[in-house]
Amino acid sequence: MFKYFPHTEDDLKVMMERVGVKNFDELYAQIPENIRFKGDYQIDSASTEEGVRHVFDMLGAQNKQLICFAGYGVYDHTNPSVIPSLLQRSEFLTSYTPYQAEISQGTLHYIFEFQSMMAELTGMDISNASMYDGTTAAAEAMMMAVAAGKKVNKVLVSGGMNPRTREVLDTYALHHGIELDTIAMNDGVTDLNELKVKLAQGGVAGVMVQQPNVYGIVEDFTGFADACHEQKALFIMDSVIADLAVLKTPGEWGADIAVGDGQSLGIPMQFGGPYVGYMCCTEKLIRKMPGRIVGMTKDNREQRAFVLTLQAREQHIRRQKATSNICSNQSLMALWVTVYLSLMGKQGVKEAAQLSYAGAHYLCDELLKTGRFHLAYDKPFFNEFYVKYDGDVDALYQRFIDAGFLGGVKLDGGLLFAVTEKRNKVEIDELIKIAAL
């Protein structure tokens, strides 16, 4: 018949007899005739494997492969070959959510490791089993703050938040009935004074900032957590997780919730997804946190075992009383990140961060030396920076592309460049040559 359908003519006959029908039509006798689909779908005829490969090769050839100096939330980091190889193990790939703990210890173990690693990197007590991506994790944190608060529905968001994230926050806020307000920027960083003024007006459930912010600037959040807590608002930090290998952690800044995207931990950019979101919080907030959580327990043979726990928080129990509708996590991508962090380990994550930092600062210095660029804000940055160009930015950007480079992301008339440990000096020097033309 067809390679995915094992039914022989004989099988069909025997099975239909058992079921008491003569043909497929009779299986669906209960469906009114006027809504039955008759005829053929207007899609292509069945394709061989070679045919499928041909379609994808043809489409792939229409994408331009560029050496990536873009970031804006999505970074081109090292992708160790071990990871896709392990992720293709079908025991991981083709399993469902680990409801049956007895035959899902593989998944439950790695999620426990993932939670442990996220808690370490963010400096927080608790992590959930992962979220869809960074933007939706931020939206969940926003709703969590409102649900944790008492009759408050305002959330303040730093102007340094990536507009892509902000747009998702706006969507959720509109429908969920949350009032979002922006904390203005002052010379490239979040204005603490304005935050205090807005907090004092009352009704604020949470305050959300991004680290490094959209311009790549590493902000000094001294005083932010205290200002929030004085007004009983939760302090939420959205961080680029790879950078937390060296940067002061959300835990150290006094955050109540830490969220963000895990993509910077070696997940391919793959045109926007799948990535993985992370969400961590203080122990106090564990029962307010959305998503799945894996915990340790024992089995009836006295062995250490792992299991999905605290499920009373989840949507399938709470139904319309739920404050999140998340049912799954982003399990396989959480495994990606877990294997990445196992390979890179304690030293590797720091080394990658230092290389990224050095590469970005080298590129920045060399661009400034051309005399055509200047930093929009004179503030400390990490591996991403925002410059203005004294010529035609669009023409420059196209020159980069023609030479095989994705020369950053165009943002408000300037360029936002990112450098990771995957780039090298030869590539950077080449980019600078084009920039200096």
Add this chain to the structure above:
Amino acid sequence: MNNKLYGKLIFELSKEGRVGYNLQGNNYGKYEIPAAMQRAEDAQLPECDELTVVRHYTNLSNNNFGVDTGFYPLGSCTMKYNPKINEEVAALPQFQNLHPEQPADTTKGALTLVSMLEHALCELTGLAHFTFKPYAGAHGELTGLMTIDSYHRSRGDMARKKVIVPDSAHGTNPASAAVCGLEIIEVKSLADGTVDFDDLKRIVAEQGSEIAAMMMTNPNTLGLFETHIPEIAALIHDCGGLMYYDGANLNPMLGVCRPGDMGFDVMHINLHKTFSTPHGGGGPGSGPVGVREGLQEFFPVVSPYHGNFSVMMRAYAYILSLGREYVKLVGPLATLNANYIKESLKDVYELPIDTMCCHEFVFDGLKDKSTGVTTMDVAKRLLDDGYHAPTIYFPLLFHESLMIEPTENESKETLDEFIAVMRQIAEEAKTNPDEVKSAPHNTPIGRVDDVLAAKHPVTTWKVLKNEE
């Protein structure tokens, strides 16, 4: 699958000084990260060499069960075969290396793929447009409801804040509505498991001007086709509401009936169910939302780019492979397989609604209730015989729900073996009930203490280490 527990954590394999990476040297000159920026202590991540990491995760995978391992009749989850060619094409570097902010003229192939997949899904569902932003089924539900909410708002119809769902609906439906700021009205089911049309008429008569939408799966969570669907759609449309189709149960409709033709205006599809993309142990999925012409302008921004793009690539590879000839056999074969199991077991398992089902059906536990063997026990005993358990205790309409969905990919031999094991368990429940109640015996771990896990949460290595 290895039935002995491996049980280690990567942290327990760590030894100071080992590395599993090699990065280039730093030849950029002296650029030091300022101390003021830095965290006080290093993150306590493991230190392992490459082979140790590879063996660890391979050993973990051996304590896991997937569709490739064995039969996975998990109702409402559509655990079909995940074809290997899908994985091959999704891994192509020409797509893997695309930054989502690349200008459109450098990503023509990827964008063409999105529109080709959209065209195919429109054709298969009878709807006009799709957005691929939603990352999962639940995310799709939320996206669809936001679309509906925005549509009503755009017309100044601000009172429409209520969503009707059947009492048999999955918990995600009401949760998605709540997140969208909408209120739930439950409509009752009849004894045969379908929507009580009279109760629905009463709800519409009383609250018609406040109805934003009715949310349904069809076939419903019992695997039964709602034959009144045209009348239900007309009733909801007449009161000004929209019809939402939860695509969780779309599989048996391929080749049979299209949601658009049933009268639905908005739907989501779980690409990880109907279109064969792997479940991955709980994600990533993909939950594209389709709408009737005119509603596409209300699609919300629920994620920044094109959703889980490489999951979409897999779904498109599946559609290309099946083509128009075989895609229309998916529904009938899945339906035949489900009915075959149902008819072969209904003399020993309680079948509350004895009628033709679609892709799945629900038993209410064993027929003989005198043994004290529960649905939980049956499920656990199945694990001993190398099967994944069916979905248990859902839907909530019955006390001992056991929901079985075989999919179209399973052979008659596989089904016959499963049927034999299910009968054997029913027999064992009478002759040796303790053996069933204490199952599983032949798995890496036995039944776990859920209460301990919840009462005293240990969720990180740091805490575990201190405890031990």
